Amino acid sequence: MVEDDAHARQVLERVLQRDGQAVIGYASAEAFLEAYHAGEGNACLLVDAKLPGMDGFDLLARLRQAGDTLPAIMVTGLQDVGAAVRAMKSGASDFVEKPVRAATLRAAVDQAVAQSRDHGKLAAWRQKAADSLMGLTARQREVMTRVLAGEPSKNIAADLGISQRTVEAHRAEIMRRTGAKSLPALARLALTAEPVTS
Structure with a gap:
């Protein structure tokens, strides 16, 4: 574990x-x-x-550049979609949001450790994420991509030639269909479902 706040690290x-x-902490x-x-x-x-x-x-990028496949979980600020997307693009297999809930942390660590033992589990996790996005329409996928890129609903509406209310309706339907409870959770799904490129 790498956490500079000594109290947070101990907790x-x-x-x-x-x-x-077994946990080894670094500052x-x-x-x-x-x-x-x-x-x-x-x-x-x-x-x-x-x-x-x-x-x-930068730490994750350095590990990945060295060819290291150690599963990594990034701790990001609550609702910080940009950080969540950047974390997974840097090589994180998952992320948890602050304030970190014990059950969420345990589930993420269990999944990451299981993936380190069995790469088939990683493939199954990616397939499950892809399946959860299958029910989205082309327009919903377009809205989702723009939302996850941090674009405001007003700009999305103007670019797509639809009302802002329609964009909000698409967002709500995307969350309902995918079962995502937050935008970072939706980012996790979308990035996990992306094909792996070498």
Whole structure:
């Protein structure tokens, strides 16, 4: 775990240790890289997006550039869709939103550790995400893409030649059909469903 706030690090460590997870905490990305040995099985990385020095995005990018496949979970600000999208594009397999809820954290870590053991589980997770987007119309997919890019409803409406109310109706229907409870959750689905490119 890489978290610069000592109190937050202790709280997260306690939550995971209660579930029997072995946790090693680091206060910076640099300290983590100094101690890390690639290829440690049945492990995952929990990293805060905002760190002093090298931030969480740069850390993930460095690991991926080195060919490291350690599953990583990024901790981002609540409703920060841009950070969530950037996290997954940097190589995070998932992200959790602050304030971090214990059940959400446990589920994300369990899934990441399972993926580190079995790449078939990652493929199944990607397929499940793709299936949840299958029911969207072409217009809903277009609206979803623009919403996740951070465009305001007013701009989307003007570009598509529809009313702002129609854009909002599409957004609500997208959330209903996909089962996403928040925009970051929708971003997670959309990015997980994207085909893997080498």
